[in-house]
Amino acid sequence: MKIVVLVKEVPDTYGDRKLSLETGLAERGASDAVLDEISERSVEVALKHADLNPGTEVVVLSMGPAGAAASLRKGLAMGAGSAVHIVDDELAGADLGTTASVLSAALQRTGFDVVIAGNQSTDGAGGVIPAMVAEHLGLPHLTALTSVEITDVEVSGTRASEAGTAQLSATLPVVISITEALPDPRFPNIKGIRGANKKPFETLSLQDLGVDAAQGTTTPRSIMTAISEKPARGPGEKIFDEGDAGTKIAEFLFQNRLA
Secondary structure, three states: OEEEEEOOEEEOOOOOOOEOOOOOOEOHHHOOEEEOHHHHHHHHHHHHHHHHOOOOEEEEEEEOOHHHHHHHHHHHHHOOOEEEEEOOHHHOOOOHHHHHHHHHHHHHHHOOOEEEEEOOOOOOOOOOHHHHHHHHHOOOEEEEEEEEEEOOOEEEEEEEEOOEEEEEEEEOOEEEEEOOOOOOOOOOOHHHHHHHOOOOEEEEOHHHHOOOHHHOOOOOOOOOOOOOOOOOOOOOOOOOOOOOHHHHHHHHHHHOOOO
16 A cells, blocks of 8 residues: 655744745745644554555655755654655745645656645645645545544544534545644654665656646646735733723623624
């Protein structure tokens, strides 16, 4: 079985995250770049299956700038067998539609039985890439799973919502996305870190994937029309208790749509 895990490098959530006021793109130099935690959990789901099923091939795949190779190396250090990195200047500022079409082209080239992704990244938080990829590939997709079971013929799992839980299943090949309800990812050990640089690492361009930017395949389907700095936080309102503090608090909450 071949499992391909879609991973993404994102700005560290503990650092500053900023958008360029000129381009509207994330300023990647504003904070450290790290492998998204939900991507790590996705890799863990694949590796747990591989631990119990010898012969399972786990591939980590990402689209991003050249520097994102470090995050793919972390996936290799965790235990993935190989990595595929899509790098092309034409993809700078790619929107969700472009990202999904390029990832789908890479998946068709790589081949797979199961595609695993996180339900949403911590930077864009679009939450639609797995479903869009499945649509491009013409495959069933099980999204926002809180539990996953992979067999030789199908993937099943549970999706939780405010209305309750649903049991889902689909035959292979299939695209799934998981939530933070899945177990914490393993830490790379010394052996894994040392061996990561020796594992197969393929770097692909749009030309390698047969994607022609001139034909509009990578043209954004959405554009940003305006961007501005977040307004500075103003001073809080002080309420002094003169026998009517409860009423004042209630009025404040109502006026600010907090109640």
